[in-house]
Amino acid sequence: MAATPTIVADHTQVTPERDIARDLARRAVWVAPAFVAIGAIGWGATGAASAAVALVLVVANFLIGAAIITRAVGISLNALYGAVLFGYLVRLGALAVIAVALKGSGDWFAAVPFAITLLVTHLGLLVWETRHVSASLAFPGLAPQPVQQVTPEENHAK
Amino acid sequence: MLNVLAQTAAGEMVEGLKAIGAGLGYGLAAIGPGIGIGTVVGNAISAMARQPESAGMARTTMFLGIAFTEALALIGFVVFILLLP
Numbered sequence: 001m002a003a004t005p006t007i008v009a010d011h012t013q014v015t016p017e018r019d020i021a022r023d024l025a026r027r028a029v030w031v032a033p034a035f036v037a038i039g040a041i042g043w044g045a046t047g048a049a050s051a052a053v054a055l056v057l058v059v060a061n062f063l064i065g066a067a068i069i070t071r072a073v074g075i076s077l078n079a080l081y082g083a084v085l086f087g088y089l090v091r092l093g094a095l096a097v098i099a100v101a102l103k104g105s106g107d108w109f110a111a112v113p114f115a116i117t118l119l120v121t122h123l124g125l126l127v128w129e130t131r132h133v134s135a136s137l138a139f140p141g142l143a144p145q146p147v148q149q150v151t152p153e154e155n156h157a158k
Numbered sequence: 159m160l161n162v163l164a165q166t167a168a169g170e171m172v173e174g175l176k177a178i179g180a181g182l183g184y185g186l187a188a189i190g191p192g193i194g195i196g197t198v199v200g201n202a203i204s205a206m207a208r209q210p211e212s213a214g215m216a217r218t219t220m221f222l223g224i225a226f227t228e229a230l231a232l233i234g235f236v237v238f239i240l241l242l243p
Contacts, residue, residue: 014214017221069221077203084199092188092231099239115236123229130222
């Protein structure tokens with residue numbers, strides 16, 4: 001009697017975090033004019049510029065976080081753990097350095113619209129995305145894609 | 159003259175203390191999310207190791223969990239940037 005082949009999924013072939021990050025970036029582009037307009041109305045040109053910088057930082061944070069996970073998953077699960085935690089530290093450190101640099105760069109930067117936009121955009125985009133994930137039970141913003149099935153023989157042949 | 163110097167020194171000290179407070183607050187605010195992210199990723203890795211076929215869903219949940227946990231650190235960041243002299 002032939003043994004039933006065990007099906008193993010190659011989990012390095014799917015990149016849900018990258019899809020989520022791109023989806024978040026797309027949504028950020030949609031909401032960007034509203035935040036820039038609010039910054040401009042409340043604080044003038046400095047407010048608009050600060051809100052725009054905050055939006056760019058939020059999107060960059062999502063994209064870099066996703067890229068770190070995608071890259072680390074291809075190495076190993078242990079690498080994933082280390083990469084996520086050290087990536088978190090590095091991203092927070094980079095944010096602090098950028099904030100200090102922006103604050104000292106001149107009069108064009110307003111801290112309040114920057115802070116409001118950063119926090120509201122980050123949380124708002126996540127809540128928006130989570131609603132979408134819950135609605136589809138699949139990868140957000142995309143039609144569900146079949147996971148590539150790999151038999152042990154094919155896996156060994158790789 | 160001495161009075162002016164004392165006032166200047168006091169003003170600089172307040173600014174310095176503000177900067178120290180902002181940095182300390184940001185650092186302390188980052189501890190909790192760090193622990194949270196460790197928990198999220200650890201459990202996601204467990205899930206992926208036990209059920210590799212559901213790795214896509216585990217990673218989706220993990221990424222969103224990390225991002226939500228990171229929002230707590232961003233609150234500390236916002237306080238930091240507002241306190242920064």
